[in-house]
Amino acid sequence: MLSQFRENLSEKIPFVQEKKNLLAISGGIDSVVLAHLCKKAELNFSLAHCNFNLRGTESDADEKFVKKLAKELEVELFIEHFNTQKFAEEHQLSTQVSARKLRYFWFYELAEKHHFDFIFTAHHANDSLETYFINTLRGTGINGLTGIPEFNDKIFRPLLEFSRNEIENFAEKENLNWREDSSNKSDKYLRNKIRHHVIPVLEEENPQLLATFQQTQKNLQQTADLLEDYTTFLFSKLVEEINGNYYFNIQQLQETPHTKAVLFQLLHPFGFSEWNDVYHLLEAESGKQVFSKTHRLIKDRAVLILSKNEEKTSEDxxxxxxxxxxxxxxxxxxxxxxxxxxxxxxxxxxxxxxxxxxxxxxxxxxxxxxxxxxxxxxxxxxxxxxxxxxxxxxxxxxxxxxxxxxxxxxxxxxxxxxxxxxxxxxxxxxxxxxxx
The missing domain is CATH 3.50.40.10 (Phenylalanyl-trna Synthetase, Chain B, domain 3)
Incomplete structure (x- = not known):
């Protein structure tokens, strides 16, 4: 596993030995294995641990374990405490979404302050498979079916090519210690339901499920790349930028085959989700508009105008x-x-x-x-x-x-x-x- 890990790093991050990296460490088996692999690969890295204060003494024990691990590996450790429940209530978010927002915001703060080149997370192939099913259940475009991306800005996931079994085998072979998160056993979360009940049934039908999925994922990614190229071409033909706003020619949109699919591809990066309302704008009267969290789409005679949602100012x-x-x-x-x-x-x-x-x-x-x-x-x-x-x-x-x-x-x-x-x-x- 170590040699494959090194080869993957060298291929994906040239001059990896010269990079400064931040590794997200929970104390669970995945992040512990990633930390040991980085150490054996002689990378320059620090650890970052989030204490979300959601599991009482168990969360504190995780933090204590991570401190000991950092000392053993002789690497720098950053720790941050979050009032996750309060954040979730104030922003009307689920606990999981809140923890993810808090975690990544802090990681990016650390990266900017301490000049880290990359932020490593320990997502693996099984995580990507579970994400595929979650996105399928929630309704998604093709990008949601390609699994977890290996790169996302500064985020790099070097274990995505490895299965949970490979990670467990490495931990056993190296006689590693880690923390077990009791919440992983609960069916309270959708991901756990899929992990415990859906995937085992599919693996009975196809013991090579993970390998089959990884090949499917590569095929889907190629299709997504092709679609992105086509969307970029359409954007240049159908859209005009004026003063930071985008103007979509309605007649040209309607003359383009698969108009609704084209609109979806052009607009989904801007956070829209009420697609029937978006499609109806093509025939709506001027002044009608549809909002996403970050943008709005306005019907104005022969065009649709896409603009950012900006705070209204009453300042004189x-x-x-x-x-x-x-x-x-x-x-x-x-x-x-x-x-x-x-x-x-x-x-x-x-x-x-x-x-x-x-x-x-x-x-x-x-x-x-x-x-x-x-x-x-x-x-x-x-x-x-x-x-x-x-x-x-x-x-x-x-x-x-x-x-x-x-x-x-x-x-x-x-x-x-x-x-x-x-x-x-x-x-x-x-x-x-x-x-x-």
Whole structure:
């Protein structure tokens, strides 16, 4: 096992002997074997142990065992205590999900602070098989059927090619000690139910189940890679990026074979799960939207707009007379004094300086706001103005106004107030330029 372990490391991580690694250690047989293999392979590694305080004295005994192991291996050890139950309640998560979030967040903190190149975890082939069944039961795309990835950013799982039996045989041969987690015997968790009741039945039918699965997993991974390449190609053809948002051409989507499957492939990386709602957007009226935890998808006439969920800001900004520029969420506004009107664009406002009262207020527009658009005699609600401008919901939400003495003088990036325009009699002309 050691020679295969070394070969795998050399193949997957070139110059592995020069890398600095962090090894997640629970005290169970898998992580203990991984620690001993790393020691025998003469790797540079430290241990990181999480005490989730979920099993009382058993958790404390695990920590004590790990401290002893680190001393025997002569490696650095990091230990962190978590109030996992409290975290789960506060964030409305299961205990398992909470522990996983806490664990990996801490690992990445350690990696950044102490400059670790990789974070090793002791997942093995049986874990990947169990994950396959869990994802199948929950409903998943092809990526969920490829098992646990060997690499995931800094995370590396060097035991994925080894079975639980191989790990146990190595531990027995090396006369290793480890801790048994009593929760692994409980059928409280889905993974344990699959491990104790589903897989043994399948192994009776096919004693080579694990080897068969590993070959299936390789085939699925090849298919997933091919699908990813095709999705990347489609993304370049169907999607346009504008100011950090993605615009999907609905007509082209509908003309593409297997439209729903294509939408799934394009959008699942952004956390969407209510797929029927996503598909219905193609025929929905403008303004309809679907949310994931991180993004939202908006129907706007002939396109779907994908944007990040951002915290709404109600903060106001003030532009003092002596200032030359102001930074705010939409970008930077620069102020110049000019003698004539030169370039014209929506991002540029020429205003009569003698009519302006500083400081100028920069804020988001709100319901009831009115102004007199340049070229018009009467006033107009900004909501109606933006509608006439055919602004998308996203554009409307991100529209800011510049105010002088509470009067809107510029709908930033759109139109100035007609009464503040520069005339032949104007003695001071100011140019405001929005740079996003």
């Amino acid at each position: 900004f003030y532009f003092a007379e002596e200032e030359k520029q102001l930074k705010f969420p939409l970008g930077i506004i620069e102020k110049d004094e000019v003698t004539k009107i030169e370039e014209k664009a929506n991002e540029i406002a020429y205003l009569s300086g003698e009519k302006i009262k500083f400081p100028l207020l920069i804020r988001k527009w709100k319901a009831g706001d009115r102004f007199k658009p340049f070229g018009m005699k009467g006033s107009k609600k900004i909501s109606d103005f933006l509608k006439d401008e055919k602004c998308s919901l996203l554009d409307k939400e991100n529209t800011w106004v510049m105010c002088s003495a509470e009067q809107i003088i510029w709908v930033i990036g759109h139109r100035i107030h007609n009464d503040f325009k520069i005339k032949p009699t104007t003695t001071q002309s100011l140019k405001f330029t929005l740079k996003k």
